Amino acid sequence: MGLGGTLALASQADISIGIVFVGSCHCEPAARLAADKLGVEKGWFWCLTDSAIQPEQALYDRVVTVIQSWQPATIFAPFPEKTQPAAHSITTALVIAAVEPLNYQGTVWFYELQQQTETNYLVDISSTIDAKKTAAACYEEAQSLIPDSLGSCLELNKLHSQSLSSEISYAEAFRALPAKALILQTQGNHLFAQTKAYSDALQTLVRLHSPLISVIVRTQNRPHLLAKALQSIAAQTYAAVEAVVVNDGGDDVAAVVARFKPLISGGVQLIQHTEVRGRSAAANSGLQAAQGVWIAFLDDDDTLVPEGLARLARFIAWDKDIIYGQVQVLHMEAEPEKIRKAGVFGEPFEPDSLLLNNRIPICAYICKRELAISVGGFDEYFDFLEDWDFFYRLSRQAEVHYVQERVANYCVWGESYVTGKNSVQETTYRRRFFEKRLASFSPATAAEALQRASLNLVKTRDSKTDGLHTHYQTLMDRAEAEHASKLAHVQTAFERKAQDLEAAMAHNKSLVEANQQQHDRVLQLDADLRHVQAAYEHKIQEVEAVSKHNQSLAEVNQQLHDKMQKLEVELNTTKTQLTEKLNTTQAQLAETQAQLNATQQAIYRLHI
Structure with a gap:
């Protein structure tokens, strides 16, 4: 499931595909059917339980035979993961152990199963995702856990696609290593060292051979x-x-x-x-x-x-x-x-x-x-x-x-x-x-041996002398070439510096002229500034006089305001008093009018 989409792409590109299935016998029919769905050309189906997959000579020899007979340009193997069954890691160890003695010159690609790993290649499988799902579905009857595994795998494929363009919806991830780099990392135990099942299996296989x-x-x-x-x-x-x-x-x-x-x-x-x-x-x-x-x-x-x-x-x-x-x-x-x-x-x-x-x-x-x-x-x-x-x-x-x-x-x-x-x-x-x-040695044999040794010593000495002479001459030639190169470089640099100096002097002259103009302008601006400053001081004096006048006006205004408030109070008092007198007068008039009316009525009655 980890590389079904990539296998389908390879099949579409007419690339020959061979697979080695290592698993229980009841899964073999499903594996054959899935391989056919993905366009696999050649298959080796080894019915082994997980416990039977061990780093042993017989299984190693079978792996070697497959690689020798198929001679693939690329080998795919599971990425060893601590959370996966040990059989997966041992399978990968069997492949890697076979690479060096076979002098394999291709590349090994490690594919993910259900866990995100350290990878360096992403393959767009958007166009073959249906083929991958169809192949995985072949396992549903044989192994009930496969649907869940497929779901985890597809989620991982979606996650990888997020780092690619928006048109890509699914991607499979791989870590690819050339055989030479793979061998060096394996020898130093730098590769997948965190997976104990893999490390133990590989060490066992290496010691075996x-x-x-x-x-x-x-x-x-x-x-x-x-x-x-x-x-x-x-x-x-x-x-x-x-x-x-x-x-x-x-x-x-x-x-x-x-x-x-x-x-x-x-x-x-x-x-x-x-x-x-x-x-x-x-x-x-x-x-x-x-x-x-x-x-x-x-x-x-x-x-x-x-x-x-x-x-x-x-x-x-x-x-x-x-x-x-x-x-x-x-x-x-x-x-x-x-x-x-x-x-x-x-x-x-x-x-x-x-x-x-x-x-x-x-x-x-x-x-x-x-x-x-x-x-x-x-x-x-x-x-x-x-x-x-x-x-x-x-x-x-x-x-x-x-x-x-x-x-x-x-x-x-x-x-x-x-x-x-x-x-x-x-x-x-x-x-x-x-x-x-x-x-x-016999005397003659000893003499011959010593003569050969002496000649070899002389030959070695002469060779080293010639080598030293050649090396010395090479160093001298290199030194002369470097000296000539440095001299030419110095001369060129000197000429460039002279030109730069002339240009700098001309530039400095223009700067002096510009500075003089700036100096004259500064003097003019200084005179203008003094004039403006005098006018400013005059204006300040005028403003101070106006300010004093305004202050005196404010004081007069305040006095008038106080007088008006006082008059207003007096006016209000007088108005109140007049109102009271008016009211009293009106009452007296009303009373007088009443008395007058009463007198008139009395006179009227007397007249009658």
Whole structure:
């Protein structure tokens, strides 16, 4: 359901589609019908229950066979999700585990099921959404949970479409990775690491097809350096690694080892010598205890780079018994920022050169354990330059392959450097090495070998001299070209600056003239300003006089107002008094009139 719309689009574009169905048998008819609805050309239907889907050889081989026979340009696999059944994650792990050994050059696309994930591609399936629904409907009778799952899937498709144009209503999301990038992320366990079922399954499959490499670490009274060495082993991108720590009579390091046991895929063995037995004996103890088909050596003061063993292990299938790479020399300091690089060990193998010197550190290579045992391990007669003697004997019994990539760091602490601090000891063991070699040669054979070694040394010296001369000449030519280029650049810059200076001077002249005009204008404006200021002061005086006049008028007005209010009061009082007198008079008149009327009536009666 996670990619039904995309499959339908591919079918419409006449792209051949093959699917591998892994599920229960009662779902197979529905799966076949759904595949037919989507236009699938080829199908592999494996009836397996979820519990039967495991990271095992048989199922892995079936996946490899399908990829080899179909040779797809693109592989689709479920995006491992913590909330999904473990079978989905294991299926994806089976696919990814098959990619590197098959040297697959295509792209792997991881599709979502019912949960939004980290994606980098969206595919518009608006035109094929009906085909997707029709295919999903084939499962309804076989599995009742499918309708709900389809609903969740369609909701997710709608959600993704919201980040696209408004015409798009459904989109399927994918995370696509080229095979090369996929392999690198898988080796570093950076891909889907949060999904435990996937990580566990992938590690199981990788170990199934990756021979175990045992890294033998010799140590003595340097627990802090031992921890750094073990940390570099724990950080390896190669999956099948075991550490074998040999403590040569030193203080107890069990606590240090215990910290790293869960961090190193193949675990950590601790071999404890009760007394100091020497460097060669320590290496032999580790060699005997190692469980790996392949072995590597790492002294406690050196470190592996994270991809170191993986870079060497890529050539295990080339039928090589000894594989070595480049080693960076580092002058170590307590402060990381003060660590200095000091050259690199690493050049194509010259067998006869080993008669004169060893330029391949013990941490540079892996070899088959059975080969190391067959040559007798380390010669315990050597407690110094033992790695030279051991590698010489290895190289005489098997083919050596050089990988031009960095695999380890040779860490120089204090005064130690490559062959150690004691020149007397070095001379002693060099003589011992030469005596041992001469004992195995006839005089003529020894002379021929030394002649070849000398010629190789001269050839190497001449080659390096020629290289240095060429490099010096190249540097000189480059310096001359850079000098000429810089001179031309300086001359051009000087001419440009001169032109710029002339232009600046002309510009400055115009600025001076403009400034003079501005100065004259400022003087005129200053005179105008003084005139305006005088007029303003005059106006202020007039305004003050008017203000005083207005103030006196206001005072007179106030006095008149007060008088008018007083007159008004007096008027009102007089009016009241007159009204009262009028009323009294009117009453008296009325009374007089009444008396008059009464008198007239009396006179009238008397007259009658």
